[in-house]
Amino acid sequence: MSIRFVVGLLALAVLATILERPASGDACQYGHACAESEKDGRGCCPAPKVDAKKAADAKKAADAKKAADAKKAVDAKRAADAKQAADGKQAADAKQAADAKQAADAKLAADAKLAADAKVAADAKQAADAKQAADAKRAADEKQAADAKLAFDAAKAAATKPPPTGFACPTGMVHVPAGTFPMGSPSGQGGDNEHPQHEVTLSGFCIDKTEVTVAAYTRCVASGKCTPIRPKKDGFESLCNGARSDRQNHPVNCVEWAQAKAYCESASKRLPTEAELEYAARGTDGRAYPWGNDAPTTQRLNACDRTCRDLVKRLGVEGPMMYDGNDGWPATAPVGSFPVDGPFGAVDLAGNVAEWASDWYGAYGAGASTNPKGPNESNAYHVVRGGSWNANTASWVRGAHRGLSSSQTTGVGLRCARGY
Ligand SMILES: [Ca+2]
Numbered sequence: 549m550s551i552r553f554v555v556g557l558l559a560l561a562v563l564a565t566i567l568e569r570p571a572s573g574d575a576c577q578y579g580h581a582c583a584e585s586e587k588d589g590r591g592c593c594p595a596p597k598v599d600a601k602k603a604a605d606a607k608k609a610a611d612a613k614k615a616a617d618a619k620k621a622v623d624a625k626r627a628a629d630a631k632q633a634a635d636g637k638q639a640a641d642a643k644q645a646a647d648a649k650q651a652a653d654a655k656l657a658a659d660a661k662l663a664a665d666a667k668v669a670a671d672a673k674q675a676a677d678a679k680q681a682a683d684a685k686r687a688a689d690e691k692q693a694a695d696a697k698l699a700f701d702a703a704k705a706a707a708t709k710p711p712p713t714g715f716a717c718p719t720g721m722v723h724v725p726a727g728t729f730p731m732g733s734p735s736g737q738g739g740d741n742e743h744p745q746h747e748v749t750l751s752g753f754c755i756d757k758t759e760v761t762v763a764a765y766t767r768c769v770a771s772g773k774c775t776p777i778r779p780k781k782d783g784f785e786s787l788c789n790g791a792r793s794d795r796q797n798h799p800v801n802c803v804e805w806a807q808a809k810a811y812c813e814s815a816s817k818r819l820p821t822e823a824e825l826e827y828a829a830r831g832t833d834g835r836a837y838p839w840g841n842d843a844p845t846t847q848r849l850n851a852c853d854r855t856c857r858d859l860v861k862r863l864g865v866e867g868p869m870m871y872d873g874n875d876g877w878p879a880t881a882p883v884g885s886f887p888v889d890g891p892f893g894a895v896d897l898a899g900n901v902a903e904w905a906s907d908w909y910g911a912y913g914a915g916a917s918t919n920p921k922g923p924n925e926s927n928a929y930h931v932v933r934g935g936s937w938n939a940n941t942a943s944w945v946r947g948a949h950r951g952l953s954s955s956q957t958t959g960v961g962l963r964c965a966r967g968y
Pocket residue numbers: 850851852853856875876877878879937
């Protein structure tokens with residue numbers, strides 16, 4: 549017998565020993581309890597019976613959980629994706645809105661700038677246009693003023709040309725040469741209607757040396773060129789000279805303006821203008837009265853002296869006197885009774901009767917003028933100048949004093965003028 553054989557025999561003997569060793573309870577495969585009758589020879593319970601329903605439920609539960617987990621995961625992913633998408637959309641929208649706002653702001657700013665630029669340009673153009681217009685207006689005004697001055701100077705030169713060689717005024721008239729004088733009164737002097745004092749240039753003219761007499765007017769009536777005086781029944785008609793044979797050399801009074809005008813025209817003359825009457829009374833030196841600046845006296849004119857005051861008082865009118873004395877005449881005096889020449893030789897330009905001017909009465913203009921003729925528009929009044937026998941204040945017989953009347957009075961007569 550060989551060694552190998554012997555060893556083999558020994559191994560088999562060991563193995564047999566192991567297999568024959570008795571089983572013990574703690575070596576059972578399954579740990580659950582079972583009936584004694586079910587135990588095998590080693591006292592071990594058989595394999596437990598499988599509970600198919602429980603397993604199926606468990607599996608189902610496991611499957612459900614797995615499915616739920618999967619769904620949850622899917623949902624979570626979907627929600628995450630949705631959120632991401634929403635966030636992306638929100639961000640995109642925000643960006644889009646921001647871009648739109650930026651674009652709008654940029655457009656707004658650009659528009660505003662454009663508008664501002666346009667306004668600046670428009671303002672600049674407007675200013676330039678206004679300046680151009682102002683310059684043009686100024687230039688036009690200057691030209692107009694220069695032209696007007698040239699025209700005025702030319703008219704003045706033409707108006708003030710000397711009389712023809714050898715010219716003489718008709719009998720009974722005095723020559724008043726062309727000239728320029730300050731018409732009206734300086735500010736602060738004289739009546740309100742004597743302002744503004746303004747420069748007047750007159751052509752030379754002839755003016756009656758005296759007021760028109762009753763005799764002269766009566767001759768005109770006889771010739772058919774004048775109408776008879778019709779005294780108003782005002783209580784003073786006894787002082788109208790026309791019906792009095794003893795007053796043929798007194799000034800005609802109670803004469804209407806239209807009658808005075810007709811009388812002058814009958815003699816190829818005209819009524820003097822207001823400016824001519826003032827110039828004839830004052831000349832160029834601005835004197836207050838025809839004789840100068842001394843106050844009126846009984847020696848210088850026929851005005852309302854004591855006898856005049858008494859006369860009018862008898863007729864129902866009480867008033868002051870111009871001077872306390874007797875100038876010789878309670879009412880009118882024969883023309884030329886006070887031979888105190890005015891600057892050009894006419895007499896009675898202050899007092900006796902005031903005299904109709906051709907002008908309608910109106911306010912003075914401020915500008916210089918040549919041969920002014922008064923307002924173009926008619927009104928109720930014509931100008932009378934010089935004051936009269938019933939003037940009871942020195943102011944009324946000043947050369948600048950402006951009287952006015954709408955009809956005949958005992959204190960208004962006339963004298964005539966003519967040009968050449
Ligand atoms: Ca008198």
